[in-house]
Amino acid sequence: MKQMIIEGNNILSGNIEIGGAKNSAVALIPAAILASGESTIKNVPNISDRDALIDILELLNCNVKIKDNELTIDSTNLNNKVIDNSYSSRLRASYYFMGALLGRQKNVEIYIPGGCNIGSRPIDMHIDGFKALGVKVEIEGDKYILSADKLVGTDIYLRFQSVGATINIMLASVLAEGKTIIHNAAKEAEINNIANFLNNMGAKITGAGTDEITIIGVETLHGAEISVLPDRIEAGTYLILGALCGTNLTIKNIIPEHLESLTTKLKEMGSNLIINKDSISISKVSELKAINIKTLVYPGIPTDIGQPMSVLLTQSTGTSLFEETIWENRMGHVPSLNKMGANIQVNGMSAIIKGPTKLKGCDVIATDLRGGAALVIAGLIAEGITTITDVEHILRGYENITEKLTNVGAKIELKEI
Ligand code: EPZ
DSSP states (O other), X not given: OEEEEEEOOOOEEEEEEOOBOHHHHHHHHHHGGGSSSEEEXXXXXXXXXXXXXXXXXXXXXXXXXXXXXXXXEEOTTOOOOOBOHHHHTTOGGGGHHHHHHHHHHSEEEEEOOOOOSSSOOOOHHHHHHHHHTTOEEEXXXXXXXXXXXXXXXXXXXXXXXXXXXXXXXXXXXXXXXXXXXXETOOOOHHHHHHHHHHHHTTOEEEOBTBSEEEEEOOSOOOOOEEEOOBOHHHHHHHHHHHHHXXXXXXXXXXXXXXXXXXXXHHHHTTOEEEEOSSEEEEEOOSOOBOXXXXXXXXXXXXXXXXXXXXXXXXXXXXXXXXXXXXXXXXXXXXXHHHHTTOEEEEXXXXXXXXXXXXXXXXXXXXXXXXXXXXXXXXXXXXXXXXEEEOTHHHHTTSTTHHHHHHTTTOEEEEEEO
């Protein structure tokens, strides 16, 4: 087990280079098996979710090479196997092998996915989408057995703009017969990244990034190349940190438009930020105004930024309201923040946050990926030493986080316990 030890109350300055988006990479990697051939995925973040997916590719007899942040995947000799719990439970995104194996071989046996403890995390919309395409679904305990003689395109209406369901249905339908239209599709930036990769392979997808995506099925797909887009959630996490303890902290390799909902809120709070073509520089200010934030699907404030944002609200003058609308349990980090001296009152999926409150370092436990990131931010601004346990949650989604923070003046180390 790993622990992070942080000595807080330092000013951070310099450049943080943002890596490829976790939530795009974890879909692009399974998508590669749709092509019978070799594909290259560039700018893949060096995170544990990447490794969990490579283990599944190798279970399926794919040949995988990693060189720095570049993955080469040859799925010519794909050999379909049951993806058991020891693989599927390591991350939520293992479920993308459902759509990818259905697309490529019209059958898949896989156990239920894992993922952060932020809610019940059903996958009914994925399953309903597969059924609409003609897939037979059997459930044996925790195992899904999905099979079809053929997949036939159709109109699919999502009751919620689910990122995962949108992507999984795209994966399953690119080699189906005929046309599929996904109505009420998710519009997160990652959807475009996956659609571009599939189109580079020879798929026929239009409308990605809008709420109506059309897929015209094709016979086969060939290997292709794609680069993972910059991680807007990693970037947003470090921007929030800069607003709290930065002096000219520059977050580089980003697409500012993907962060507009956050930068608008930071300006509303009185933050001092300079937005450039592919970077944002931010410095702390003497007083931040309390505001209300409500997480929404894109282009609203991303749910994954809510927990880091809640730390910012503990340092804002006045009473703020933090409303989470996507996941039932995005407050797992609040007891640790209150233990450090914050004044947060949780009421279901929302919280009243009074500030500013002085935070003091202490021993805390990460409960999930973004809650863990919030505790890192809190430790970096607190007086004294903060020890975070169960940091494996954080390492799933933040590439080289201790190196990136040390490079800008943070006193943070990772140790095995
Ligand atoms: C993706 O999860 C991300 N994960 C999440 O990031 C992110 O919070 C979420 O999208 C929303 O942006 C990955 O991409 C691996 P959803 P996903 O389907 O696809 C309900 C992180 O920290 N729902 O958009 O699972 C669900 O319960 C992670 O990086 C159903 O009811 O999210 C939730 O309320 C956390 N049935 C809502 O939809 C379904 O079949 C959002 O789900 C699917 C979802």
